[in-house]
Amino acid sequence: MKRNFVLFFLICSILSAQEKQISVPYTRVVLPNGLNVLLHEDHTTPMVSVNMWYHVGSGNEKPGRTGFAHLFEHLMFEGSENVPEGKFDEWLEAVGGNNNGSTNTDRTNYWENAPSNALELVFFIDSDRMWYLPDAMTQEKLDGQRSVVKNERRQSYENQPYGLSWEILSKNVYPEGHPYNWQTIGSMDDLNAASFEDVIEFFKLYYAPNNASVAIAGDINIPETIKLVEKWYGEIPRGKPVPPIDPPAAKLTKEKILMHEDNVQLPRLYMVWITPAAFNAGDTEMDLLAKIFGAGKDSRLYKRLVYELQIAQDVMVFQGSSKLSSEFYIITTAKAGHTLDELKNVIHEEVEKIKMEPPTERELQKVVNQTEAEFLDRLESIGGFGGKTDLLNHYFFYTGNPDYFNEDLNRYKGVSTKDVSAMAQTYLPQNGRVVLSVVPKGKTELAVQKNEGGVK
């Protein structure tokens, strides 16, 4: 029997009597192989959730292999040395469990929700793929999941109205060589090019315990669970340090006007700016501004475009926050008979207005209240997509503090109306944005025009 040294942090939060605090008390353990383990008890239902984040996403892909991180995610469910193909799902379903995974630009996550008496089964199958995936990898598995992923791309992008817009935006918002220059789903050509050797190389580079963190929440006993984590994950060898990403500077220095013709009935306008990275100064203000612009009938852009002028069918505004940088999106679909220039002019007016004149106190308080209510929702479920395990990992990955719930809420509460205005001024320049028109085939006159009718 081998001896292990475990570094053990216990962090307990004690709520102050006066101030309402949102907190998810957790215990953190770092295994000698570098795996970070975050544990939280919640006995509401006799279920557990295990949520593994590998700190690798599509941003780590090499040229010519876009979509690989996500294709690799699919392969993680196809069996490993001691878990024959198909058994990962079969064994889990046979005890009442569910699982899934997802990939974005920054990270890949895998979760299993199962009755608490099956926790050790979850550890077995999840740890086996962290250690022994390559031993069971075959060309057939790769080809099979390649087909599945290509169909995922067809279903979610190519066969969706406006579905190819995202790819056009990534390419134009970020310079070539920047990790966010392509979509996580990847291109068909690159998916076709992915090889068996790529799978092994990617696994060796990124799928090591020292590049991962696992959150475990639900009906657990923490000391016993730590012992089980040790047992199943403790022997997995540490990997080499992960090669760092060195992104070229991403800055939009002009207004890029783009057009795409699609199989759609109505034209849609996308306006995109590069904004501060997740949890960096400015990210909070832009998140709140997105709500001031687009959350609810009474928000500024919705009210003007959809409610009053009725020249748009919908409007969506959001700050998409990521590790290296974020993007601020305004997306709106024109009603029949209206051009995207009409919509763009209104958006332009509202964007310039908020730069000059802060939102009212009530407008700001409204979106802070909405944000605060969303925080309560996040405390209800133990995990899956969202829920406490996912958030413990999220906060740990982006801030270093798994229980960042209260700090996160406080950053929203601390924003002033002037801050919103100032950040809009800094991050929503007229001469640093991408403007994409997606128009019905042959109806190019509905697009934002380059030289006239646009911004005055």
Next chain:
Amino acid sequence: MKKIVTKFLSAGVMIAIMFVTVNLFAQKADRSKVPPLGETKKLSLPSIQSFELSNGLKVVLMEKHTVPLVQMSVVVKSGSVNDPDNKSGIASFTADMLDEGAAGKSSLELADAINYLGVRISTFSRWHKMGVSLHAPLSKFDEALKIVSEILLHPDFPQKELDRIRNEKLTSLLQWHDQPVTIANVMFQRTLFGKDHPYGKPAMGNETSLKGFSVEDLKNFHEKYFKANNAYILVVGDVTRDQLISKLESVFGKWAKGDVPTAKLKEADQVNKRVVYLVDKPGAAQSVIMIGRIGTERLTGDYFPITVMNTILGGSFTSRLNNNLREQHGYTYGAGSAFDMRPYPGPFMARSSVQTEVTDKALVEFFKELNGILKPVPNEELTRAKNYVALGYPDNFQTVADIAFNLEEMTDYNLPGDYFNDYIDNVLNITGDQVTKAAKKYIVPDKMAVIVVGDRSKIEDGIKKLNLGEIKYYKVEDVLGKKPQ
């Protein structure tokens, strides 16, 4: 334990960080076999409480005090099936208009009040019910409740908002022409139930009906069905019965009763032969496939055998349809099947979106599995499906919204009070014979409608060669009607 560091943070949270070095003689993992399961733990739910307000309005409550949230629905027991023949879509329109002006407050004033509270208030309509749901932090519940009662009981249906919503709905009808899955759904339900059956028509209505609605129409529909004796209130969350009674009494206690007409649905003709309905969507990267027939009603005695049978056929990741079409063949990102059970028999459907080039091959595999489920199911597969549904059941009770969803179904169908507690055993007790019997009764592969929405020029020849039955050809406009002007 070696060292304890304690410090105070300005936020008022005391954090004790303990750095501990542990010598841990870990057990060695045996990867040669699946680790044994621990003892099964029972799901224990708080009790379901039921009571009436002074006007007889029924209230169902489950207290859940883990997070300070309240989920509530006010459910009116009428819905799209109550649309008069020439006013298709009026239930849906009425629901959408509830929060567009009420009790003298304008649409924007209501939106501002709701969003300032940070609560979610949604109006909804389904086939057999409609109403308003609320999701609120406990601290905002009282104020939100007042708004819910205003939009539910005193909607104003302003003309200018009606015109705006009408225009939005007509635009949505236009946008349906872009959406292959929507096209397939419309075609599927019309084929199964017929143009004259409520289940055969889109609940949103059509261009003609939408253009015909007046303020009077909406007021009349609301007046007719929104009665205390035709409704119930469902609450799940951080509130006690005593608190709730007085809160609800103050806003809903005077809600009037009245005679409410009930909708009697005629029986739809069952699909009696296999026909392929091919809807042309030129340039489509995938074909949307929906195969099915009329299934059964929610209160069927076959509910549990059907649930287990469908789990095996297409209700889980390892189900036969998904395993075959996705994992074995790579034709799709996912395939599955479902029984949509309603007060009257709803559809059974098997479905997927498959790569255009393999549409015919995918159809072959669909029918292979639809035929395959008629044969006895191996024990291992049966046990897996039962366990998946039964042992995972507690996962449906994590959030107030999850619980409310389940409690609402229980209330809608008057299911017995111990339904949740008995559910797991009811599933585990199903036998292989019962599964096969249910399959033979409800899965009749040669009497099914086969809807395919895809690029006809690329898929027609392949489908013809399969000899599935007559092929009928459609354009998108044959399904959805002309694009609205």
